[in-house]
Amino acid sequence: MLLSGQDPAAIQQAAQALAHGALLGLPTETVYGLAADASSDAAVAKIFTAKGRPSDHPLIVHIASGGDGVAHFASQVPAFAQALMDAFWPGPLTLILPRRLGVGTAAAGGQDSIGLRCPAHPVAQAVLQACAALGVAGLAAPSANQFGRVSPTTAAHVQSEFGPDLLVLDGGPCTMGIESTIVDCTRGVPVLLRPGSIGREQIEAACGQPLRDKDAVANAPRASGTLEAHYAPTAKVRLMTAAALQTALDLLGTGLDGQSVAIAVYARQPMRSRSAQVVCKPMPTDAAAAAQALFAALRDFDALGVRLIWVETPPDTPEWEGVRDRLQRASVA
DSSP: OEEETTOHHHHHHHHHHHHTTOOEEEOOSSSOEEEEETTOHHHHHHHHHHHTOOTTSOOEEEOOTTSSHHHHHBSOOOHHHHHHHHHHOSSSEEEEEEBOTTSSTTTTTTOSEEEEEOOOOHHHHHHHHHHHHTTOOOEEOOBSSSTTBOOOOSHHHHHHHHOTTSEEEEOOSOSSOSOOEEEEOSSSSOEEEEOOSSOHHHHHHHHTSOOEEGGGSSSOOOOTTOSSSOSBOSSEEEEEOHHHHHHHHHHHTTOOOSOSOOEEEEESSOOOOSOTTEEEEEOOSSHHHHHHHHHHHHHHHHHHTOSEEEEEOOOSSGGGHHHHHHHHHHHHO
């Protein structure tokens, strides 16, 4: 059932449903999440079942702004982690913190750490505030899609994944479009586990420490969205330079097997094709705009029934790191 996120009655209905152990399609500024009461292992188990997600793959817990969610779930907060909260919350940043014993066990995938985020989306905040008033300290909310597939950035995407029976709050298209940056704060120094819209330089400036890469430290905790293959459409994704992409189109010529559309091309540079079975869509040249549009574009290509998606490799620059990460993982599947 699709409800308007602008309707206060719908917010209360959603909060009541969550307090009684139901699932909810929840808009955030990054992607839509599949939310449940993070303190209820039974409710969280419904997320893993609905998504087909392994139960040892941790979920991010979303908490209300200005509340006691951090103290409820985390046993301690290092000074540099607090500095990151002060700088970027509410916003698209997840912090991995030591977990309080006996709290959020299922959401944490059984680890002794837990990922916390305070989302900036007004509908998400309204739901979290309403939940807090009902005694729900936080919501576990991974992306609202089948495990490993393309994340949803509209309410319609969520319905296409789980059908009309799931309660979904429509908060409009997500403004960021890719999942949050994840920083591990459990080992005395900040460690980047997943890039996102908040970049390395911003993080280092806010916390006053160099940001380490997860490959440079031992025993980094498992975190959401960090599998090698992830965010993948049904069609096979291949990354190429603009020159290689155009060469492939030229070699292809007009020859395909008669399928209406067989190949989708997503590139910043204009591409030419002599085949009516190739569809070309421009990728935004601005990194933030490209992030916002990425998952919707991949879903649109799948809807066309293409077999292949050829994508121009994003620039190897800091502002493109989040988009590059998602596309590299999508191309592994």
